[in-house]
Amino acid sequence: MTDRLPARRVRDTVLTAAVAYALGRVTQARREARARRRAAGERRAGIRNGGAAGAGREPARAGVPVPRAAGQAGAAGQAVAAGQAVAAGQAVAAGQAVAADERRRIAGELHDLVAHQVAAMQVLATGARRALHRDPGAADRAMAAVEDTGRAALRELHRLLRALRPAGPAAELAPQPGLSGIATLARAARDAGLPVTVRTSGPLGAVPDGVALAAYRVVQEALGNVLRHAGPAAALVRLAAAGGALTVEVTDTGRGPAPPDRIGHGLVGMRERVALYGGILRTGPAPGGGFRVYARIPLDPAGAVRD
Ligand SMILES: Nc1ncnc2c1ncn2[C@@H]1O[C@H](COP(=O)(O)OP(=O)(O)OP(=O)(O)O)[C@@H](O)[C@H]1O
Ligand SMILES: [Mg+2]
Incomplete structure (x- = not known):
């Protein structure tokens, strides 16, 4: 199968597909991250407002000292404490949901970006081993493709790590792969x-x-x-x-x-x-x-x- 493996072509096609995909994923990742940040901001604002985010509703007074009669003050204090406990619970749950979401996304990125290239290296290496004695030239070309693919995988890994941090402007322009x-x-x-x-x-x-x-x-x-x-x-x-x-x-x-x-x-x-x-x-x-x-x-x- 590797008798006539065109190392340059393997590298170019794998790289083209991988780079287009990586850039597309980065764009998508960034959009999702922005949406999550917006949602988290809104959740935090809602929590700060005691959950009274709806239009026309009276703003909550948690944390705002309001003079009251002594009997009322005790009940109000308990209500505020309960409200704060609920808010804290909501914040923890929201944080856990965001973290789980992020873990799932990173796992998907790693699989899609890097596992395919490592799989290609595995296939190429198997081919090289089989051709080693029969056709050393073919084995050599296959190993050159392994080298190139490994380098590309490493680049993708770095790109992925960069994508998980605040990113630069170039990736925004990249298209997602489609049927073509x-x-x-x-x-x-x-x-x-x-x-x-x-x-x-x-x-x-x-x-x-x-x-x-x-x-x-x-x-x-x-x-x-x-x-x-x-x-x-x-x-x-x-x-x-x-x-x-x-x-x-x-x-x-x-x-x-x-x-x-x-x-x-x-x-x-x-x-x-x-x-x-x-x-x-x-x-x-x-x-x-x-x-x-x-x-x-x-x-x-x-x-x-x-x-
Ligand atoms: N074309 C196929 N021919 C034979 N078995 C297959 C084929 N596609 C999938 N399988 C079987 O289904 C299993 C699950 O595939 P899946 O893609 O979920 O995992 P994987 O390829 O083993 O690992 P990865 O997480 O890297 O994709 C494979 O391990 C394999 O046993
Ligand atoms: Mg698989």
Whole structure:
């Protein structure tokens, strides 16, 4: 499979896809972070106002000394203390939700950005080892691709770490990958030794960006999985826009699912992403052998598809 591995082409396609994706993720990450900061600010303001954020409601007086008769003062003091305890509880819960959200996002970033490149290195290294005695030149080229991919992975890791801090302006301009990026994914998989055919039908130009991005991620993960888990195989990617939904199917002719020996992030992440758009995802053995990933996502953001 690595007899004629074009190291430069592998590097270029992997880099192009990875950089476009990384920049897209950074933009998205930043938008999400801004939205979270806004939401957290509003929550904090609400808590400071004793929760009376609605228009026309009387502002709460927690912390504002108001002269009262002695009997009233005790009851009011207890109410204020209770209100403060509730507010503190809300603040802790809000903080925990934000932290959990952030952890989930970082895990997704690490998987999508870095795991794919490390997986590609693993495939290239296996190819190099197999070709070592038979064709040392091919092994050498494969190892050069491992080097380049490793460097790119490290760059992505640094980029990811930077994205988690306040970021610079360039990434704001980067587009998210969409359906047109799937051809690049297929090329990169072919360069890594997997024959891939892509078939499309229907008005794919009308697919909304978010749905297109979800489809791109499904194909990205599915092809990565074929490379890693299917053994010798060929893959077929089908994209069809019809009946108000986008259908994405990736099948391969490999060894099919093995008894689960570990739980990965890939299939879970795919399912979450597709569900976010009201779609469904099915994974498992393909009818004629091999593995099949099938997703159906509504084109109308308010819609939902059924089996
Ligand atoms: N094309 C495939 N052929 C055979 N088995 C597959 C295929 N795709 C997925 N699998 C099986 O499903 C399991 C779960 O896949 P998943 O993508 O969730 O995790 P992973 O690839 O093992 O790890 P990662 O978290 O890096 O994605 C795999 O470990 C593998 O056993
Ligand atoms: Mg995977």
